[in-house]
Amino acid sequence: MGEDDPRSTNLYTALMSLLVTGTVGIDTVQTPTQEVTGVLGGSCSYFAAAASFFCPVRIVAAVGGDWPSEHRSMIEQFDNICLEGLEHRSQSSTFAWGGKYLDNMNERETLFTDLNVLEEDPPPVPESYRDSRYIFLANTHPTEQKAFLENFPNRAISVVDTMNLWINIAHDELIELLRLVDGIVLNDSEAEMLTGSRNAVTAAEKILDFGPKFVVVKKGEHGCLLRHHNDLAVLPAYPAEQTQVIDPTGAGDSFAGGMMGYLAAQDRVDFTSLQTALAWGTIIASFTIESFSLDRLSNLTRGNIDERMVNFQTACRVGA
């Protein structure tokens, strides 16, 4: 990269600065055939690892004194992840989650959720992060998401994730938040709960009425749908063999990370860029599920990703 290359300037770094806030957790996962205990998990971890293949990504999260040093080493294997905003609270315990996948690998039961550090004050945003322009708010209480957003007056776009719990117990706060953000990424079941419509096209349209410019409905193994004003995009999931699906945990967060990473790298948020971003998110998520935790992503090259994208384009071709 030469000195005249705009990419060598701080301006460039600021322009494509992507920030995610959410959880860095300790996961225990059971599948019908395997089980892991105490592995690196959390929305921030999956999101940041996925996004790091496209652009630098900043994390705002907190962990406790019990956070294993191997988990930090794992994140540090990804070149583009900045951990300045990862607060280490020695007197606290890290968020921990346990889940069990049923035979079809598409349904899961939560075994336990130990909020721990998540019950304390949210982690502060480092001063050096204030120029972040692409902001992703992983699933947490909408009031907390709203307060967090105010740290970034120069943001280009903000996108939120949510979950059934907040739709149930903080519905009005979520609706208020949707007036302030550019996009929302949510599951089909969450979209149905929020709108009363099981049809993803109709649900997405109703969510647009709440204020955001675009809505992405994730349908797991059935792909995803994007609604942006009057434009509509639909995409199948990457077609994986049964034996390739080891652990679906983190697929949704990886999808969002790939999507936001691509958008930030392009510094564009028009419909065509969003549509292309969905495909990159789909590809990254298809690698995430091939292992527990970040194991597969940590061994992934940009070449692996590009090769799979070419295969995906071939598989999805709509001729005429």
Next chain:
Amino acid sequence: MGEDDPRSTNLYTALMSLLVTGTVGIDTVQTPTQEVTGVLGGSCSYFAAAASFFCPVRIVAAVGGDWPSEHRSMIEQFDNICLEGLEHRSQSSTFAWGGKYLDNMNERETLFTDLNVLEEDPPPVPESYRDSRYIFLANTHPTEQKAFLENFPNRAISVVDTMNLWINIAHDELIELLRLVDGIVLNDSEAEMLTGSRNAVTAAEKILDFGPKFVVVKKGEHGCLLRHHNDLAVLPAYPAEQTQVIDPTGAGDSFAGGMMGYLAAQDRVDFTSLQTALAWGTIIASFTIESFSLDRLSNLTRGNIDERMVNFQTACRVGA
């Protein structure tokens, strides 16, 4: 069409001759908001109407003395459908089916199935149909499907549909049939029942091992998947608003009709042609569900179809 145009010759008609055998029935359908009684239905009807937008299509089926003349008039509205092979048995009763869709419009209960004419001998194949090259065997007993196939020694390809009933009670006959045909079109639940694999990619691969050159797994609102040797295609369904979905009956048969109509018109069955055929099948099926019976298809123009295909291509674009 000029005299020198190859399409004006009988050779051309024979080359692209598509034949379907299955049911022409009398349907009663309840949805959460509407109900119709005694409308034209059956796999042959939906298949032929859909295929007729692409090429001439021949029907082999039987109806009883109770078959309403309006049903014949409805089929005759489609230019390209030949009814020479539709046998009229005045002493018999037409196949009748009643179904009820549940709230989500994706699940249905069968209210009644009156086999009637289907319990008698199968209808004969007219001599003039023996040169048919593209053969589609709608769902019936695999032994009957196998016997029917023997009428077409010059066939280019044969494709079968099946259902859970035959997988249960005529498993071995179905497996034997799969050694003789080029392709099979079936639902995801049927693919799982036949292979034990809920994963459509893996199920399709296992079905290929039984003998056919290609497998199409229909996933309803979640689209479809094609496996052809080592090639794989995946396609979402056309993204329809909730209010556009009036009655899903016949969507699968229309999909197969659009697919086979396109293949016969091209006279090609390579992977790329099959993949394109899936898209045309998807588009035709998206119109079928906009009304009861063949109402929407009977008012459809080739222009409507082409316009929707362009929209679908835009919605499904996978950028990079």
